[in-house]
Amino acid sequence: MNRQQDREIEQWLEELSAMEDERKMTAKQLQIVRSAVDIFSEKGYAAASTSEIAQRAGVAEGTIFRHYKTKKELLLSIVTPLMSRLVAPFIIRNFQAVLSAQYETFEEFLRAVIENRIDFARKHMKVIKILIQEIPFQPDLKKAFLEQVGAPVGSRIREIMVYYQEKGQLSKEIKPETALRFMASTIMGLFAEKFLLFPDRPWDEQAATDELIQLILHGMGADSK
Amino acid sequence: MNRQQDREIEQWLEELSAMEDERKMTAKQLQIVRSAVDIFSEKGYAAASTSEIAQRAGVAEGTIFRHYKTKKELLLSIVTPLMSRLVAPFIIRNFQAVLSAQYETFEEFLRAVIENRIDFARKHMKVIKILIQEIPFQPDLKKAFLEQVGAPVGSRIREIMVYYQEKGQLSKEIKPETALRFMASTIMGLFAEKFLLFPDRPWDEQAATDELIQLILHGMGADSK
Amino acid sequence: MNRQQDREIEQWLEELSAMEDERKMTAKQLQIVRSAVDIFSEKGYAAASTSEIAQRAGVAEGTIFRHYKTKKELLLSIVTPLMSRLVAPFIIRNFQAVLSAQYETFEEFLRAVIENRIDFARKHMKVIKILIQEIPFQPDLKKAFLEQVGAPVGSRIREIMVYYQEKGQLSKEIKPETALRFMASTIMGLFAEKFLLFPDRPWDEQAATDELIQLILHGMGADSK
Amino acid sequence: MNRQQDREIEQWLEELSAMEDERKMTAKQLQIVRSAVDIFSEKGYAAASTSEIAQRAGVAEGTIFRHYKTKKELLLSIVTPLMSRLVAPFIIRNFQAVLSAQYETFEEFLRAVIENRIDFARKHMKVIKILIQEIPFQPDLKKAFLEQVGAPVGSRIREIMVYYQEKGQLSKEIKPETALRFMASTIMGLFAEKFLLFPDRPWDEQAATDELIQLILHGMGADSK
DNA sequence: AATGAATGAGCTTTCATTCAT
DNA sequence: TATGAATGAAAGCTCATTCAT
Numbered sequence: 001m002n003r004q005q006d007r008e009i010e011q012w013l014e015e016l017s018a019m020e021d022e023r024k025m026t027a028k029q030l031q032i033v034r035s036a037v038d039i040f041s042e043k044g045y046a047a048a049s050t051s052e053i054a055q056r057a058g059v060a061e062g063t064i065f066r067h068y069k070t071k072k073e074l075l076l077s078i079v080t081p082l083m084s085r086l087v088a089p090f091i092i093r094n095f096q097a098v099l100s101a102q103y104e105t106f107e108e109f110l111r112a113v114i115e116n117r118i119d120f121a122r123k124h125m126k127v128i129k130i131l132i133q134e135i136p137f138q139p140d141l142k143k144a145f146l147e148q149v150g151a152p153v154g155s156r157i158r159e160i161m162v163y164y165q166e167k168g169q170l171s172k173e174i175k176p177e178t179a180l181r182f183m184a185s186t187i188m189g190l191f192a193e194k195f196l197l198f199p200d201r202p203w204d205e206q207a208a209t210d211e212l213i214q215l216i217l218h219g220m221g222a223d224s225k
Numbered sequence: 226m227n228r229q230q231d232r233e234i235e236q237w238l239e240e241l242s243a244m245e246d247e248r249k250m251t252a253k254q255l256q257i258v259r260s261a262v263d264i265f266s267e268k269g270y271a272a273a274s275t276s277e278i279a280q281r282a283g284v285a286e287g288t289i290f291r292h293y294k295t296k297k298e299l300l301l302s303i304v305t306p307l308m309s310r311l312v313a314p315f316i317i318r319n320f321q322a323v324l325s326a327q328y329e330t331f332e333e334f335l336r337a338v339i340e341n342r343i344d345f346a347r348k349h350m351k352v353i354k355i356l357i358q359e360i361p362f363q364p365d366l367k368k369a370f371l372e373q374v375g376a377p378v379g380s381r382i383r384e385i386m387v388y389y390q391e392k393g394q395l396s397k398e399i400k401p402e403t404a405l406r407f408m409a410s411t412i413m414g415l416f417a418e419k420f421l422l423f424p425d426r427p428w429d430e431q432a433a434t435d436e437l438i439q440l441i442l443h444g445m446g447a448d449s450k
Numbered sequence: 451m452n453r454q455q456d457r458e459i460e461q462w463l464e465e466l467s468a469m470e471d472e473r474k475m476t477a478k479q480l481q482i483v484r485s486a487v488d489i490f491s492e493k494g495y496a497a498a499s500t501s502e503i504a505q506r507a508g509v510a511e512g513t514i515f516r517h518y519k520t521k522k523e524l525l526l527s528i529v530t531p532l533m534s535r536l537v538a539p540f541i542i543r544n545f546q547a548v549l550s551a552q553y554e555t556f557e558e559f560l561r562a563v564i565e566n567r568i569d570f571a572r573k574h575m576k577v578i579k580i581l582i583q584e585i586p587f588q589p590d591l592k593k594a595f596l597e598q599v600g601a602p603v604g605s606r607i608r609e610i611m612v613y614y615q616e617k618g619q620l621s622k623e624i625k626p627e628t629a630l631r632f633m634a635s636t637i638m639g640l641f642a643e644k645f646l647l648f649p650d651r652p653w654d655e656q657a658a659t660d661e662l663i664q665l666i667l668h669g670m671g672a673d674s675k
Numbered sequence: 676m677n678r679q680q681d682r683e684i685e686q687w688l689e690e691l692s693a694m695e696d697e698r699k700m701t702a703k704q705l706q707i708v709r710s711a712v713d714i715f716s717e718k719g720y721a722a723a724s725t726s727e728i729a730q731r732a733g734v735a736e737g738t739i740f741r742h743y744k745t746k747k748e749l750l751l752s753i754v755t756p757l758m759s760r761l762v763a764p765f766i767i768r769n770f771q772a773v774l775s776a777q778y779e780t781f782e783e784f785l786r787a788v789i790e791n792r793i794d795f796a797r798k799h800m801k802v803i804k805i806l807i808q809e810i811p812f813q814p815d816l817k818k819a820f821l822e823q824v825g826a827p828v829g830s831r832i833r834e835i836m837v838y839y840q841e842k843g844q845l846s847k848e849i850k851p852e853t854a855l856r857f858m859a860s861t862i863m864g865l866f867a868e869k870f871l872l873f874p875d876r877p878w879d880e881q882a883a884t885d886e887l888i889q890l891i892l893h894g895m896g897a898d899s900k
Numbered sequence: 901a902a903t904g905a906a907t908g909a910g911c912t913t914t915c916a917t918t919c920a921t
Numbered sequence: 922t923a924t925g926a927a928t929g930a931a932a933g934c935t936c937a938t939t940c941a942t
Contacts (some may be wrong), residue, residue: 047362049915061916061925062923135421185413186407186410186414189414190410211400211403215403218443218444218445251905275934284906285906286907287908478926492812494811494812500913501910509928511912511913512913512914512928515913521912585871586808587718587719640860647825665857665895724936724937736905742901906941909937910935910936913931916928920925921924
């Protein structure tokens, strides 16, 4: 199994979950969702008005409420599917086998994950922004996030770390929770800078990724090439 | 100059800027600000209503608008002073002298800064949360943040890094912008975990700080003790 | 063409422009307009509250703003159509032909116009009152009035005066602007007395009209019968 | 008695009543009144806010209410004195003697009155505007106006007309009420044109006055010189 | 006499949601 | 399924007025 195959699997997982949602949508409904994503991410959930969403979707106000009982249900319908797509690559069955077959070193693994998630994040930037913005204010969202994302990813990370620690490539001192937070926050930091603070400033994505990987690897006491 | 003195300076800077704002406030106005901070951080700026703010402040709704022309002005009056307090420790005159007199190693310096900012952040958690939540939606806030916080802190970090790089304690490969983002995002990651995601889970602050410092030091290629 | 026909044309013009406005109104919207006319003319635009308008219209307050973005738009929607109706009789194509066919003397013409406009004014008293009251405070209204009413009526009056001056029935010394103002202000003076100052005092409309016509005719140096 | 003396009397009457009002005013109160006159005439009574009045007067909000119990009392304090000044020249004792001594012809009299009132109106334009605008909406104002202005001026006009009718200079057919309305409305029409509709257009005051006098004289069947 | 902070009722306007068509 | 008129609660904000200083 090589990187090409990996990408295909990921692709496939994405399509799968995406289709589940969108397959049975009417054209109007799709427009509503798209318009909602735009406006939620532009002005925030609370400041977005259903009438503006309807207008930008080219749809009557009432139509939104035919598909979603409340404005909040519309939010959840947008943000919940993202979560499963977010964890998809970590849920492949027989993960460890995949791992050992595929990534000789922790660095290889890390690079694969980061590149993959950067791809993903770029595609779903708006919805991710909505999710992160709303988690602090919506307890049910927070709960769903911890259960559906936090827990499974957490346990995967644990397995992975043990795997590479036993291979002697990773310091045993660092706790998996800390490592997860460390990785997640540095990645999200990169995103905050590139997409939120300076969206107009051009950047060399490859270089930034390399740099980031070095920071994480060193930080976690893994030997770089 | 020792840590004790450092804390005193910081203290003094804080008081100074705080007093400027609050000195001439009436009792009611203070209540309004406090109530607004609470509610903005609980439900977000857009979802907070001036009537609820007034109610919790024990004040008539009109009173808010006697002191602040608009709801947004109230937001800014809360969030703008935070910025100057945020950068205060970096603006001390003769910073380099202070530095060399005080911190032998980069690690010492890093520890001092992180502990200091953790102190600060704990004290001002709510307002920081408001600021971060609103920056993506308020262009003027974002601009003010970049100018008043980003720029000065950025140039300080540059000086500091050169200083310790020349002392041979810091890898020369890392760019200051990247370093700043790296440090900021790991620190904020810690905060997001401890205060937003699991505010009820007890934690050993000292241990977390030590851990964080090691991650940063290693990540940036500084030799740990 | 006789007076009967003239009245029919006028009638038709009225209906025409009225229908344009009201045809596509919902029942509720019509109630809103009616109620707004009443209340604006009773207390003045600024002192009228949308909530009172809604209440008297038997409609929810929000309904007003579904049809008119602002209170001012509601005012304009009431007052603007009046202007076109006000000038309608002066805009008939081939006016001069009508004139010569119809009115042998200036007095006849004057009598026709005055009676006609008194009819009109009685029907639209409230809206006229609103218009006159608000013109001094709303620059856009004033502009619209001058362009849509002042200019066309002015140039018609000019034509008419030349016509009767050449017939030797009208002094050539008087300027058309002055004549227009003279006629308009005496007519409006009559209205102010009868409808504003003493609305409860009964009056002989025919006698008052005759009297008024004599005053104007003599004032303008036209020979009375 | 000549025109010079007449002017002096008028002057004196004016001062007298003016002083009554303003003599005991503090500087602040005067500023309040001036500011109120400006703002009432600019935006209308209902749309003027006491806070704006206070601000333009350079006075605290509360100060207004120290002098005037309510906003309406402020309005009345401005508009009521105008009424007495408006009728002052008609109330001179022994009016008929003055008349016969002074004005040989009705035209002379008319010219004197009109010139005098134009003088007056120019000086008090703003307050007159306020009065006229508010009369339709304030029953007590209307009542005061009819009693203090309408009645005395009406009876004076009656005397005057009889006087000149007996001198054979004035048609006996016209009713004094009608004559009063006719004169008032043509004068006010001139004012509306010159001060409200086209305040920026320059005009020859003397010519306009002459023209107006001719219109009135002819209209009323008085022989012009 | 003058201030200006405080009030609470009321303002215009927006909003999420309902429902007859 | 889709519409859009209608709703009424609630939003942000203004206002005339009061009162302790």
